[in-house]
Amino acid sequence: MSMPSASFSPVSLPMRRSSPFDPPAGYRFLREEEPVSRLAFPDGKVGWLLTRHQDVRALLADDRFSSDRRRVSSPVRRFPIRPDTPAVRAGSLIGMDPPEHTRYRRMLTRYFTVRRMRELAPRIEQVVSEHLDAMERSGPPADLVPAFARPIPSLVICELLGVPYRDKATFQRCTSTMLRLGASEDEISAARDELWQYMLDLVAAKRQHPDDALLGSLIQTGSQDADLTDERLAGIGQLLLAAGHETTANMLSLGTYALLRHPDQLCALRADGDLVDGAVEELLRYLTIVQFGTVRVAREDIEFAGRRIRAGETVVASLAAADRDPLQFAEPDDLDLARPASQHVAFGHGIHQCLGQQLARVEMKVAYSALFRRFPRLRLAVRPGEVPMRDDMFIYGVHRLPVAW
């Protein structure tokens, strides 16, 4: 990237990584020199980029900034993140503000509590074990992405929502297109329409025959709630399905890659299984896979961190840069599984902090532990430089991870 020579000159979002596990070096420069910098968006507008941990947290906790995605510029696309289509926006709480957001969040949070997610652990262990059995039967080698990392969270979120896993080809293809940087506006629209129609059909079927999974349960308990239309239920389902399988899948494969490339850390984890809770938090921080950050738009003119942000300007909070801020984390570029509990922002911060984070934690704990227990000699089956990285996707990770054991 070109470095800003003078204050206030807009930069473009740092995109080029020089190492598979570290954010682009441009973020370090900005965090040190211009932590609240002007950012040039691909649509031609100018907004802001935050790279310090304290500023990112402050922004995400500040209700003067809105999450309404119809009004924000995308940091990586020329066209808006979401067009102003009511049917598409229905139920998608990630782009809502209070009080609407609060109603949806309250309705959904009870399905994702720490206690309920812990109760899922035995079922997750069973799913993990079955996939490890299949790997063992057909390998080595194996590609960890389709053999392990992608199917496990996909299957788990399907069961939780009540989405038939046999339809995975459809929804995985749609979400993959929607999250690919190079996808055209037409491709994204087509993928979104297809997924939308799929969810609408599923919700209609559940109205006829409701089950006990999340969508069926919302239909039954929300039957007095006139607000819970088919469109809103489909929007909820679409969001949770996409969020539930793309993110954890990439943490499982990229986290495994990172551990294989840090043998001292992996050795410590193998020696002490109790390290796994801290290991999950540290991998979340170190890898922060929501790689282009999260966005907000100013509702009004706002004094923020010594700058004046104008109403309507988009602000990008770089979660990945914040999670490498040396003011918050000692030796931030080291992967240290024994690092004390940290306020990482891998799940975001404020009212939109990840709804499914407790599910993700349980999935990661179970999956990493079982994988390295089953294959104590797990290793890369290609040279490190040959692992294809997801620089081209909204959610960072690996496209493939060939392993042997």
Added chain:
Amino acid sequence: MRIQVDRDRCRGAGQCALTAPALFDQSDDDGTVVVLDEQPPTELQEQARRAAALCPNAVIRILANVPRLCQRPATFS
């Protein structure tokens, strides 16, 4: 030490129930915070402070052990 929470502002991220399960749980109705022990014993006070620091919506206040008339919130950091 005394724990106070503002349930109206809670969005049920679950950081507290994860960090200090003996002190915090989540409601079955809407996932918001439930305090299990408002006056944690000494050995759990560090966990309580950590839960307050991790809460994404700054819902948890830790009141220092001072006489009732001059109670004031402790800093969160």
